[in-house]
Amino acid sequence: MSYTDAANMEKTAEDSQKEREKEASKADFELFQSQVVMPLNDLLMERVNKATALFEELRSKLFTDAQEQSPNLTQEEGDEQPELLEKLTLLKWIFEAREQLQKELFDLLSDRNDRYRDVVVMPYRLANNEAKLKHATEFFASDAQKRAVTFEAESLKRTEEFMDIIEENVVRGVEVQLSAFWDIAPNLSRVINKVPQDLNSFQVQIPSQEYDENVSYWDFPMQYLHSLVGHCEKSTYQFIESQINLLCLLHEVKGVVTSKNLSLMKVQRVVAGENEEEVAAELKEVEKDEESRLTDDLKEKVRCVEELWSSALGTEIKGVRERLASFLVAQGGWVEDDE
Structure with a gap:
């Protein structure tokens, strides 16, 4: 056998090996496509469609439910008719689940594209065709970047639309709670103001059944009034708590929008050629500043709500409770459980 024949046989073997590698790579991709990607x-x-259907169903009910629900009802966890906060929280969970599913879809198709890229570039790599290998690699890299920008932009758009829904319902919910509070606050204030500074000669009418449950009321009737004022404080403060909880939920969603904005900004700047680590470090500081701004805004809103409560009713109730507590201590009728 001549050197030429040997060289030809070696080349034929190499070509056959390369063809087998290409066919194996193609077969692996097709198997992954049919057995993993498609199903x-x-x-x-x-699941995305199901989550979307649930989201839209709950969203469509929010306005009607908010109008029909009476804010004067005591709202407790587990009520048959859930309060607005519970509905909005559920809507948030559904939205977050759907976004996670969207991310899983994006990652799945990204993996598929990476595997397809490997199939396409393999012939160029085996043939040592650096020019075509470079061109194909750059094409797929550019496509991946465009897909990432598109995904982040669409995710941001969905999140902003979700924030609009939450904000609209939070504003309405706060208005409903505020209106309900002012419906009862003036009358309660007038009643509270009837409790005198000097309690020695003050008489309290106690329902007969209360004596059966609390025998000590015979000797210390102010225990009943202290308990009643405490219940009044807790019941009326529910309107304030509801407003604060709604504002906190909106604050959380605004934070998510900030995060999505920065994620999109990061991808866009990296695609434009900026250093990824430098961009990440810079945007991390921006995120801290924005979080601080949002937190300060929430604190100010909560302060206003708390101030409203204190000026309208809270300070008066606290003063009466303290006078009653001091009186009961002096009379020997103070019970720690009263607090």
């Missing part, structure tokens, strides 16, 4: 994509899309 998983269908499953994820089904």
Whole structure:
């Protein structure tokens, strides 16, 4: 056998090996596409559609439910008719679940594209065709960057639309609670103001059934009044708590919008050629500043709500409770559980 024949045989063997590698790579991709990508994509899309249907159903009920729900009802966890905060929290959970599903879809298709890229560039790599290998690699890299920008932009848009829904309902919910509070606050204030500074000669009418449950009321009737004022404080403060909880929920969603904005900004700047680590460090500081601004805004809103409570009713109730407590201590009728 001549050197030429040997060289030809070696080349034929190498070519056959390369063809087998290309066919194996293509077969692996097709198997992954049919056995993983297609069924998983269908499953994820089904769940996205289901989450969207649940989201839209709950969203459509929010306005009507908010109008029909009486803010004067005591709202406790587990009520048959959930309060607005519970509905908005559920809507937030559904939204977050759907966003996670969208991310899973994006990652799945990104993995598929990476595997397809490997199939496409393999012939160029095996043939040592650096020019075509470079061109194909750059094409897929550019496509991946465009997909990332598109995904982040669409995610931001969905989150901003979600924030609008939450904000609209929070504003309405706060208005409802505020209106309900002012419906009862003036009358309660007038009643509270009837409790005199000097309690020695002050008489309290106590329902007969209360004596059966609390025998000590015979000797210390102010225990009943102290308990009643405490219950009044807790019941009326629920209107304030509801407002604060709604504002806190809106604050959380605003924070998510900030995070999405910065994620999109990071991808766009990296695609434009900036250093990823430097961009990440800079945007981390921006995020801290924005979080601080949002927190200060929330604190100010909560302060206003708390100030409203104190000026309208809270200070008066606290003063009466303290006078009653001091009186009961002096009379020997103070019970720690009264607090």
